[in-house]
């Protein structure tokens with residue numbers, strides 16, 4: 272029998288808001304003056320779960336959470352240097368498997384996400400060609416078993432936690448049979464936007480596997496952290512699953528040291544270790560989120576002067592084809 276938790280996250284998923292007019296109405300924002308933006312949903316569909324909407328400020332179109340998910344007419348602007356595949360990820364080594372780093376592979380466990388973030392570097396990813404199922408996972412598992420240098424498997428997507436706990440259990444069980452795989456990392460934004468996704472069965476799976484499990488969350492702004500999320504994460508903390516966070520530096524969302532210092536403090540209070548602050552990946556349709564490297568360095572230096580070292584995320588850029596993330600020199 273499924274727990275109440277498991278039913279509720281799937282209900283939240285079914286209830287995601289996909290209409291920008293409804294999204295604005297829920298926030299007491301009259302849609303009329305924003306109609307010109309709505310067609311940008313054709314470039315990348317709108318998806319926003321209600322628990323995330325509840326953390327937005329009513330009546331404020333510039334709310335930093337709303338601006339991460341609201342389609343804007345600016346997305347039609349074609350910007351030189353911005354591409355549909357900024358990290359050259361569209362070539363997979365097996366179906367749904369990316370092998371960018373020597374000892375780690377990234378497995379597209381599930382196409383699609385609970386939330387569609389407008390700045391997403393995978394907004395053009397051909398998920399329809401990489402729509403995972405057990406047969407496709409099997410091809411990825413075969414590749415992993417034949418490459419003994421792979422010690423860590425990263426579940427990604429889309430969002431890997433879109434998969435049911437039963438499917439995740441099957442997949443983890445298969446990975447456990449491959450002796451050289453010792454670590455499982457889950458990259459997910461789903462618990463942030465639907466905290467009920469942290470079910471007891473998921474926690475049991477991660478804490479009972481022989482693989483060392485790590486979860487990397489994706490939180491960009493302190494307003495994304497509320498009591499509901501903190502309470503859900505408590506289950507993972509009690510199970511001693513290490514929690515890390517990565518953020519993306521985004522224009523007019525979090526591009527100042529005050530916001531980012533507050534984010535680090537709140538992450539720590541919630542038991543999450545700040546890990547990476549990513550420079551924006553130049554994906555076509557989202558250039559309005561870009562923060563220059565020079566601006567990023569200024570912000571990071573201000574953070575360094577304010578935060579204790581252990582709360583300072585590493586400022587990095589991902590460059591297609593490189594074997595690791597590139598740290599940005601703050602000097």
Ligand code: SF4
Pocket residue numbers: 383384385386387388391392393428429430460461489
């Ligand atoms: S949750 Fe992650 S992968 Fe999904 S749209 Fe947002 S940034 Fe992209």
